[in-house]
Amino acid sequence: MNSRVSTFFKLAVLLGLAGFPFFGSVFYTEVLAKILILAIFAMSLDLLVGFTGLVSFGHAAYFGIAAYMAVLLAPQSEAASLWIILPLAVLCAGIAAFVIGIFVLRTKGIYFIMVTLAFSQMAYFIFHDTKLGGGSDGIYLDYRPDATIAGFTPFDFNQTSHLYFFVLAALVAVYVFLTLLLRSPFGRVLVGIRSNEHRMLSLGYATFRYKLAAFTIAGALAGLAGFLYAVLFGFVTPEYLSWHKSGDVLLMVILGGMGNLAGAVAGAFVLTGLQEVFADWTKHWQLLMGGVIVLAVLFMPGGLAALPGRIVARLRKGENNG
């Protein structure tokens, strides 16, 4: 697709999202906020899967760790300051990813998938089986973080629309950050590693360090998503770190088209949207979901991101024939 058309389309979508709380109900604003958070989560995974060629099947660990930090690091009887607890939660997720990355990045291919899963299961059981995480019931977040800074309160998270706009701003920031990162010398090396890591080594790149940096950044951004998720729903459960969650976000990336940030966002919208619609219809919604995913993988190579280009190509072909 023409890059100008694509930019125009993205801005139109952004405008629509920004206008939504003025027209939509509080319920749907919350649903949309949830989808936007999952879109941040999906973009963070796409940095690994789509751009660096690292298929992590344990990405929910960093999402969940930051979510728990949003609750565990907050004082019991009052709201935490957003400007302290948000960076702390993201930092914790980043440190966890850095430490786990040192181990898992020594493996490749199917083994990488297995050890990322294994580490995320360990994180899951730490919160599930110890007193720290409140067991399988999880913990409630009694007070949403307070955005007051130097006596001035720019927004209030107890108002859904304010929280929604904060999430939207975070989504845009993450999108812009990753776009810049990927065209930088660092990002070019990541894409080179996905294409041919052996050649990158023989060209003189210490690929392990680059992969570790990418893994850490992806973990921290997943942490940002996890933190916002905890704030939005006001509670955390070990399910946030479960392998279902890791699988869901991987599906969003695959459905959206690996290696395309806008695709990851679209994947989050479509997957979550379908889940909501199917769950309304029938309690066997997972069966329908599975069918849709099989069809998408079979008939939509390149995912949603490749769809506009294919439609344009089809139309052009039609014009030529006619």
Add this chain to the structure above:
Amino acid sequence: MAEILLKADGLTRHFGGLAANQDVSLSLERGVLHALLGPNGAGKSTCINMLSGDLPPTAGRIHYCSKDITRLSAYQRSRIGIGRSYQRTNIFTQFSALENCRLAAQSRHPRPWRIFTDALSLTDTLERARAALVEAGLGARASVIAGTLSHGEQRQLEIAMVLATDAQVLLLDEPLAGMGSNESAQMVELLNELKKTRAILLVEHDMDAVFAVADRVTVLVNGQVLESGSPEQIRNSAEVQEAYLGVEEAVHV
């Protein structure tokens, strides 16, 4: 005496009970193209893999500019100026020819911390990449996707990438493999040009090409150095004739 850049002493590599290389010594000097010959399975690739750091030797030492580099990994050796090309074309097929060389050039000045700088705005890297493409004869093909280049051009790109890293020692593993006679002639010309300022180790099967460019020849048989000397000496050596050239003839007949 010419400047010795890379020196290998007693390189030995065992794969289980098999000695793929046994006590191989050779030196690469600036301005000299050193050819490594030998029948299939003689251990030429094993030797080049040990020199480039892809394979650790079982015994022996490697020195670069009189520093011991035996323990350095492949990426560390690349960084000090040892570049290699591969027998089976090993490029980034989805990237343009220019991006292949740009990545190679970027490795000399990686700047990973500048995460908000467009890589394409770093002109020193871009210029080095362009110069390498021109030097390897691909100046007009910069924007072509590497995977769609002809086989010969992909071999040229392999070499352009090594040049973009500003390597002083070039380890070239069969750069002529699968090339037509026209392309071969061009490559021979390129090699003659490149060796003026660098040290080159050339592993090659094409005898005509080897004798057209080599200043020194080392013949490897069953992992051991059979003979090493000037092309004349090798051409006239009865032992080499018997062990290698003779075998080749026999195969062809």
